[in-house]
Amino acid sequence: MRLPTIWGVLCRLWLAAALGLALAPSARAADLHQGVASCAGGICHASSQPLGNSGIRRDEYFIWQQRDPHARATATLGSERSRRIGAALGLDPQSAPQCLACHADAIAPAQRGERWLASDGIGCEVCHGGSERWLAEHSRPGLSLAQKAAMGMTATWQPEVRAALCLDCHQGDTSHPISHAMMAAGHPPLLFELDTFSALQPPHYDRDADYAERKGGADAARDWALGQALAADRLLGALAQGELGKGLMPELVYFDCEACHHPLTAGRWQSGRNAGTAPGTPPLADAPLYWLGLWLQVAAPEAAPDWHRQLLALQASTGQGHAALQLAARTARTQLQERLLPLLRERRLDPTQLKSLLRTIAGTGESVRGRDFLAAQQSAMAALVIGDALTQRGFPQSPAQRQATEALYAAVRERERFRPGDYQAALRRLRDSLP
Numbered sequence: 001m002r003l004p005t006i007w008g009v010l011c012r013l014w015l016a017a018a019l020g021l022a023l024a025p026s027a028r029a030a031d032l033h034q035g036v037a038s039c040a041g042g043i044c045h046a047s048s049q050p051l052g053n054s055g056i057r058r059d060e061y062f063i064w065q066q067r068d069p070h071a072r073a074t075a076t077l078g079s080e081r082s083r084r085i086g087a088a089l090g091l092d093p094q095s096a097p098q099c100l101a102c103h104a105d106a107i108a109p110a111q112r113g114e115r116w117l118a119s120d121g122i123g124c125e126v127c128h129g130g131s132e133r134w135l136a137e138h139s140r141p142g143l144s145l146a147q148k149a150a151m152g153m154t155a156t157w158q159p160e161v162r163a164a165l166c167l168d169c170h171q172g173d174t175s176h177p178i179s180h181a182m183m184a185a186g187h188p189p190l191l192f193e194l195d196t197f198s199a200l201q202p203p204h205y206d207r208d209a210d211y212a213e214r215k216g217g218a219d220a221a222r223d224w225a226l227g228q229a230l231a232a233d234r235l236l237g238a239l240a241q242g243e244l245g246k247g248l249m250p251e252l253v254y255f256d257c258e259a260c261h262h263p264l265t266a267g268r269w270q271s272g273r274n275a276g277t278a279p280g281t282p283p284l285a286d287a288p289l290y291w292l293g294l295w296l297q298v299a300a301p302e303a304a305p306d307w308h309r310q311l312l313a314l315q316a317s318t319g320q321g322h323a324a325l326q327l328a329a330r331t332a333r334t335q336l337q338e339r340l341l342p343l344l345r346e347r348r349l350d351p352t353q354l355k356s357l358l359r360t361i362a363g364t365g366e367s368v369r370g371r372d373f374l375a376a377q378q379s380a381m382a383a384l385v386i387g388d389a390l391t392q393r394g395f396p397q398s399p400a401q402r403q404a405t406e407a408l409y410a411a412v413r414e415r416e417r418f419r420p421g422d423y424q425a426a427l428r429r430l431r432d433s434l435p
Contacts, residue, residue: 031130031152033107035115036061036123038135045124050206055214056139060204061124067202070122073103081186088185101176102169127165129154145215157215159223163194163230170197171234172253180252189257189415193381194227195220195388220389221349221357224382225295229344231288233336236314239284239329242322250325255282258373258418272368275315284318286311287374289332291382292340294364298357300343310335351393358386359434365427371420373412379423380408383430400433 040046045060057063064071076082077093077100086093093099100106104118105126113132125131134151137143145157155161170192172178178190205211207218239250259282274283289311296304310332317328349357361382369375383405387397397405407426412418 032111032113032132033105033116033125033130034113034132034135035117035125036064036120037115037117038113038131039124044139055210057204057206063202063204064124068204070126070201072121074100074119074121077103085182085185085187089181098177098182127154127156159194159226160230162198163223163227166192166194166197167231167234171231173234173238178253183253183257191377192227192231193224193378193385194230195223195385196381197227198223218392219348220385220392221354222344224385224389225292225299225344228288228291228295228378229336229341232286232292233333233341235284235286235288236329236333236336239314240326240333242326250322254285256285256372256374259283273372274318275312277316277319281319283315285374286314287372287378289314290369290375291378292336294360295357296340296343297360298353299347299349300340303339303343306335307340349389351390351395354386354390354393355395355434358383358390359431361386362427362431362434365424370424370427373415373418376408376412376418376420376423379427380405380412383408398433401430404430404433 040061043058045056045058046062047058048062050057050059082093082099086096086099089096091099093103097106103122105116105120105123107130111130129152131138132152134148134153137151138148138153145155149155154165156165167173168176169178170190172190178187183189212218235254238254242250274281289307293304293307293311296307310328314325314328314332317324361379364370364375364379387401387405391397404426407429408423411423411426
């Protein structure tokens with residue numbers, strides 16, 4: 001089983017708390033939802049501690065109820081902060097569809113079983129799928145994963161499926177609208193990284209030998225790269241489809257917040273941040289595309305130059321109009337889906353490559369991204385994830401490396417107090433700590 005170190009968990013929780021993460025995936029409503037109570041039987045998932053006499057822990061409900069922020073996602077809509085956001089937007093957060101889409105098990109009344117409760121928050125079936133067909137069967141010995149999926153159980157054991165669940169709400173789409181208006185009204189900024197979010201959930205399963213045999217072994221580096229690629233795909237899809245706001249630009253939520261929300265001090269603008277566009281052209285929130293490029297430099301160097309050109313073309317298109325932006329997004333998305341995702345699925349980084357990737361991450365402070373808050377967030381999580389991956393392979397982190405990673409998390413703890421110099425210094429510490 002891969003367990004994050006205590007300090008690693010604390011770093012992740014620190015970041016989540018600082019950003020006010022809701023940690024809510026989307027609902028899957030193909031089948032009747034029986035309600036959380038249907039899973040909470042004492043011989044099923046409601047033990048107060050792991051029993052260890054079967055292939056499951058049996059304390060899954062207890063973990064969800066006591067430690068998982070998903071359990072409180074619906075209750076959050078009644079908080080003072082939610083009421084202020086609702087008042088600014090002219091809606092009631094406890095009944096508005098755009099809020100319930102991510103903060104509740106938002107299914108039609110006809111799909112609610114007798115034990116379904118609106119107050120359950122983001123319960124079991126939001127992630128695992130409506131249990132109408134699999135509730136009585138999923139614990140039957142010998143039942144294959146394919147059979148479970150055929151019964152309507154969501155294949156959360158697959159990292160791509162798990163990432164899609166998280167991204168529905170942590171990046172948004174047409175069914176889970178996340179808008180600049182929501183951000184302006186006070187909604188917490190969005191953030192996503194697959195391995196970090198899997199650790200923050202918190203996990204209610206053990207990645208032991210039995211789990212690995214049935215569902216595949218842990219690979220933090222793979223999950224990190226897949227998460228970046230799928231987040232990039234979501235962004236490119238939204239841009240390619242021309243999802244527009246009410247102004248002359250695509251929805252502002254697709255752009256880097258810090259491009260506009262900063263003190264108007266002289267000399268802040270950086271040449272090259274947005275592929276040579278004029279000062280004042282807001283850059284896209286394209287961090288996942290950038291981090292995917294770093295992975296390619298190490299794992300698939302033959303594909304890295306083309307992807308870098310695509311990223312530059314996408315950035316440049318923001319100063320060329322809607323049509324140019326949509327075309328650049330479609331072109332980049334095609335390359336991502338047809339060439340890069342297959343590479344991500346087939347390539348696993350060995351320890352030498354993982355070390356190279358970590359050194360590449362540590363060197364980003366000297367790049368044009370060295371002042372970006374979005375890049376800083378992702379570098380903190382990436383440094384921890386790749387460090388964990390190396391530990392799994394028998395290369396434990398040194399105290400200096402851990403301290404440097406902690407410094408990265410400290411640098412991004414508060415968005416409003418982000419100081420690029422502190423972030424760059426932490427990256428230098430990380431670089432110097434590596435063999």
